[in-house]
Amino acid sequence: MLEIKNLHVQIEDKRILNGLNLTVNKGEIAAIMGPNGSGKSTLSYVLAGKEDYEVLDGEILLDGENLLEMEPDERAAVGVFLAFQYPLEIPGVASMTFLKATLNAQRKARGEEELSTPDFIKRVNAAAQQLEIPKDMLKRALNVGFSGGEKKRMEILQMALLQPSFCILDETDSGLDIDALRIVSEGVNALRSPDRAFLVITHYQRLLNHIVPDTVHVMHSGRIVKSGGKELALELEASGYAEYRTGEAA
Amino acid sequence: MADVTLMKTPAETALAQAFESAKTLLPGNVESRAQAFELFSARGLPHRRVEEFKYTDLRAFLREAAPFAVAPSSKEAAAALENAKALAGVEALQVPFVNGHFVRDAVDFKSLPEGIEIVPLGEALADNHDWLARLSPVPWASDNPVYQLNTSFMADGVMIRVVGEVTAPLHLRFVTAAESAVATATRVLVLVEDGASVTLLESHESTDGANHQPNDVVELIAGDGTKVQHVRVNAEGDKALALSTMAIKVGADAAFNSINVVTGAAVSRHQVFAVLNGENTNLRVNGATMLKGSQHGDSTLVVEHAAPQCESRELFKTIIDGEATGVFQGKIIVPHHAQKTDGRMMSAAVLLGEGGAMNNKPELEIFADDVQCAHGATCGQLDEDLLFYLMARGLPKKEAESLLVQAFLGEAVEFVENEAAREALVATVEGWLKARG
Numbered sequence: 127m128l129e130i131k132n133l134h135v136q137i138e139d140k141r142i143l144n145g146l147n148l149t150v151n152k153g154e155i156a157a158i159m160g161p162n163g164s165g166k167s168t169l170s171y172v173l174a175g176k177e178d179y180e181v182l183d184g185e186i187l188l189d190g191e192n193l194l195e196m197e198p199d200e201r202a203a204v205g206v207f208l209a210f211q212y213p214l215e216i217p218g219v220a221s222m223t224f225l226k227a228t229l230n231a232q233r234k235a236r237g238e239e240e241l242s243t244p245d246f247i248k249r250v251n252a253a254a255q256q257l258e259i260p261k262d263m264l265k266r267a268l269n270v271g272f273s274g275g276e277k278k279r280m281e282i283l284q285m286a287l288l289q290p291s292f293c294i295l296d297e298t299d300s301g302l303d304i305d306a307l308r309i310v311s312e313g314v315n316a317l318r319s320p321d322r323a324f325l326v327i328t329h330y331q332r333l334l335n336h337i338v339p340d341t342v343h344v345m346h347s348g349r350i351v352k353s354g355g356k357e358l359a360l361e362l363e364a365s366g367y368a369e370y371r372t373g374e375a376a
Numbered sequence: 377m378a379d380v381t382l383m384k385t386p387a388e389t390a391l392a393q394a395f396e397s398a399k400t401l402l403p404g405n406v407e408s409r410a411q412a413f414e415l416f417s418a419r420g421l422p423h424r425r426v427e428e429f430k431y432t433d434l435r436a437f438l439r440e441a442a443p444f445a446v447a448p449s450s451k452e453a454a455a456a457l458e459n460a461k462a463l464a465g466v467e468a469l470q471v472p473f474v475n476g477h478f479v480r481d482a483v484d485f486k487s488l489p490e491g492i493e494i495v496p497l498g499e500a501l502a503d504n505h506d507w508l509a510r511l512s513p514v515p516w517a518s519d520n521p522v523y524q525l526n527t528s529f530m531a532d533g534v535m536i537r538v539v540g541e542v543t544a545p546l547h548l549r550f551v552t553a554a555e556s557a558v559a560t561a562t563r564v565l566v567l568v569e570d571g572a573s574v575t576l577l578e579s580h581e582s583t584d585g586a587n588h589q590p591n592d593v594v595e596l597i598a599g600d601g602t603k604v605q606h607v608r609v610n611a612e613g614d615k616a617l618a619l620s621t622m623a624i625k626v627g628a629d630a631a632f633n634s635i636n637v638v639t640g641a642a643v644s645r646h647q648v649f650a651v652l653n654g655e656n657t658n659l660r661v662n663g664a665t666m667l668k669g670s671q672h673g674d675s676t677l678v679v680e681h682a683a684p685q686c687e688s689r690e691l692f693k694t695i696i697d698g699e700a701t702g703v704f705q706g707k708i709i710v711p712h713h714a715q716k717t718d719g720r721m722m723s724a725a726v727l728l729g730e731g732g733a734m735n736n737k738p739e740l741e742i743f744a745d746d747v748q749c750a751h752g753a754t755c756g757q758l759d760e761d762l763l764f765y766l767m768a769r770g771l772p773k774k775e776a777e778s779l780l781v782q783a784f785l786g787e788a789v790e791f792v793e794n795e796a797a798r799e800a801l802v803a804t805v806e807g808w809l810k811a812r813g
Contacts, residue, residue: 174768177760202770214765218783224769227779232770267783284769 127152127323128292133184135165135172135348142168144348145184150292150341153320157334157359158327160345161367166327167211169345170296173325174208175201188292202228203235205291209281209298216268221280224268225250229287253286257313274301275310282313293317294325299333311336331363346370388420390441395528398444402531404501412527415519422521431703431735432674434521437617437643442589444529445475445558453479456553462579462611466796468547475552476560476590477532491540491572497533497563507535511565511595514623516649516678522619523647526593529561537567538574545575545794550592552582552613559589566596570627573603575794580620581640582613591619600627600654605634607797609804612640621647628654628683633791637801638665638673639808645674645703652679652686662788663692664801666808667700667732674703677721681714684744690721693788695781696732697812704753705737712743721751726758726784728777778809 128150135143142165150156160166172179173186175198186193193201216224230240241249254264257279269277278298285293295314299307314324314337326337334342334356342358343350344367351370352358384392395413399406421438422429448456453474460472469489472479478496488494495505517523536546548564568574576596582588590612598604612618618641626632636646648661663675679688694702704723725734736753758780766776785805792798 174764176764176768197773198764198767199770199772199776202768208768210765214762216762216765216780216783218786219779224766224779227775228766228769228771231772231775235770235772288770 127154127189128325129187131185133172133186134182135168136180136182137168137178142348143172146349148343148350150323150325152323154341155318155324155326155337155339157339157342158325158345159329159342159359159362164345165348166345167296170208170294170325170327173294174198174206199231199235202288202290203232206294207285207288207290207292208294209278209285209296211296211300213269213277213281215270217270219268221264221266221268222250225284225287228284232288249287253283256286256316257283258309259283275303275306278302278306278310279313282310286313286317291321292323292325294327296327297329298326299328299330307333307336331359334359344370385421385435387438387441388417391525392417394441394444398529402529403498405504409528412524416521416524416528419521428520428676428705431705431737432643432645432672437672438589440587442557442559442587444531445477445552445554445560447477447532448474448553450481452553453481456551457482457549459553460549460551460579460581462549462581462609463547463577463607463797463800466545466547466577466794466800468545468577470547470549471534471536472549472551473532473562475554475558476562478534489542489544491538491542492546493537495535497530497535497565500535505535507537507565507567510567510597513595514625514649514651517621517623520621520647522591522645523593523621523623526561526563526591526621529559529591530563530593531561533563533565535565535567537569538572539569540572542572542574545577545797547577547579548594550578550580550590552588552590554588555583555586557587557589560591562592564594566594568596568598568602568604570599571601572599575605575797576607577797578606578608579611580609580618581611582616584613584615586613586615588613588616589619590616593621593623595623596625598624598626598630598632600629602627602630602632604632605793606632607792607794607801608634608636608646609801610636610638610640610644610646611804612644614640614642616641618644620645621649624648624650626650626652626654626657626659628656630654630657632658633660635662635664635788635792635801636675637789637804638663638667639804641671641673643672645676647676648678650679652681652683652688655683655685657683657686659686659688660791661688661690662791663694664785664788664805665692665694665702666785666805667695667702668697668812669700670698671700672703673700674705676703677706678709679707679719680709680711681717681719682711684714685716686714687718688720691788692723693785694723694725694734695728695785696725696734697728699729699731701732702734704735706751707739707741708749708751710740710742710744710747710749714744715746717744717747717749719747719749723753724784725755726781727755728758774813781809782806
């Protein structure tokens with residue numbers, strides 16, 4: 127499904143990714159763990175197509191298609207979804223308006239009919255109910271005045287509506303209390319499917335108790351330094367990232 | 377300093393000639409017109425060395441004075457109104473002007489809604505109507521060359537009196553339909569009596585391709601306890617040089633809310649001069665301006681808190697595409713006795729392209745010591761991070777920009793209570809964005 131080969135990326139002359147290789151298969155949940163500054167968020171932005179990053183070498187293929195040649199909206203249309211670590215506030219745009227605009231833009235890009243308003247509302251309400259998002263929140267401007275937990279739930283709501291094939295969760299657990307973590311995780315788990323893959327970026331094992339990964343990859347200095355099964359996350363929780371820091375200046 | 381004889385520009389000479397030949401034909405007292413024209417011609421067309429016109433050099437913009445329009449035939453007027461589109465879908469009592477002349481046939485004087493009286497300005501001036509005595513111009517207006525020109529040349533207009541609560545909006549429609557360039561000078565006087573409420577719509581449109589020169593003045597006096605909502609749309613033709621002034625006096629315990637939405641004209645300048653004469657009044661003056669190509673749009677504003685304990689909010693949003701130029705000049709004046717004044721003025725501009733420019737000049741003039749006043753001005757581009765967020769959700773760049781622009785301008789429009797009018801404004805924004813491609 128997703129193949130990242132020898133990816134080198136810099137931002138403002140600072141190297142962040144240094145020959146990163148990663149494959150995520152259909153139906154797989156891959157977790158990426160790593161210390162601060164290892165390049166995890168950069169990877170998520172590069173996958174989604176943020177402009178500020180300069181790709182020096184390597185390729186990213188999604189189902190054989192070269193993502194690096196696509197604009198962010200084109201990547202969304204082929205199924206890439208990034209749940210932001212810090213979802214942005216958009217004053218003046220009601221959440222409902224935003225959801226409808228994005229859903230219809232993607233449908234249009236794929237040559238599908240726009241959804242009728244009743245059909246759209248039905249889908250939103252169903253997804254909102256599962257994520258315990260109150261209806262009045264949907265009428266408010268997107269993410270404006272939302273708590274950290276509400277913002278993250280709104281991200282998962284978007285994911286549920288847009289039905290992407292490749293989901294990137296960038297530190298979705300940060301800023302969540304125990305209940306919110308459970309709700310968000312349940313929302314993600316409900317979307318697990320043999321046709322959908324997830325890249326879950328996190329610092330902590332905690333999230334992976336709720337969203338159980340198939341594979342765990344340790345990222346350090348801009349590349350994957352170790353890969354394993356879900357037990358690797360537990361090892362990391364016990365031992366920390368110290369062993370990967372060898373050879374690095376203190 | 378010794379008197380200096382000023383060289384007149386061709387436009388100034390043409391205006392002087394036009395005034396000489398028209399002054400005795402125009403309705404009302406020649407003396408007051410002559411006085412106004414004298415004041416105007418003493419300084420001539422304002423240019424960039426005149427502080428209030430620093431960013432809108434009328435001497436440069438108005439090279440040739442267009443001839444003043446003659447009254448249209450009833451057939452011409454009917455056709456012009458048929459084609460007029462601005463705010464056309466909003467159900468309202470229509471008070472139309474075509475080529476600067478009041479279209480009397482379009483108003484059924486016998487069955488005006490309760491609380492509305494309308495007197496054609498020509499009659500009022502000729503008869504020296506009682507209401508005229510109540511109108512003493514706002515100081516910044518009488519000293520303003522654009523207003524002085526209107527006073528000199530005003531050929532037609534109406535006086536409207538509002539009593540009690542009037543539910544149906546009044547729609548002042550200004551349509552210039554002449555094929556070749558014409559100048560117009562209309563004057564509308566609105567008296568909103570104590571305790572009355574009204575929604576006043578104003579639309580200004582003209583044919584594309586002609587260098588029309590409308591100069592319209594609306595003077596409004598709102599008494600104590602009044603509630604006025606005012607929605608103005610500038611949808612002038614692409615070559616027009618559109619000058620306009622709104623002079624407002626508001627009494628105590630009143631609420632006056634206004635927005636001017638601009639998409640039209642090659643060059644436009646809308647001036648608002650407001651005086652708050654009574655305590656506990658709320659004034660809101662907003663603007664939403666969308667400029668593209670080489671358009672020039674100027675919003676100039678003076679608000680005087682002449683009474684204590686009033687609140688004013690001024691919010692001007694400008695979107696600049698292409699090589700257009702926006703101007704915002706706003707001043708809040710708080711005299712020494714106007715304690716507990718609360719005034720906030722904000723001008724925010726977004727430049728969509730590389731070649732545009734925005735000139736912001738917010739000012740506060742405060743003599744009282746117990747007030748809350750603030751002003752701000754911003755000018756920038758759409759937030760890159762927000763654009764990325766929207767694009768990452770699947771919106772193509774232009775659509776993402778449009779959504780952000782709508783949200784940006786929406787803040788200035790949202791207070792409008794009349795739903796059809798508010799929707800028409802939103803549609804104006806959408807139409808502008810769509811035309812952008």
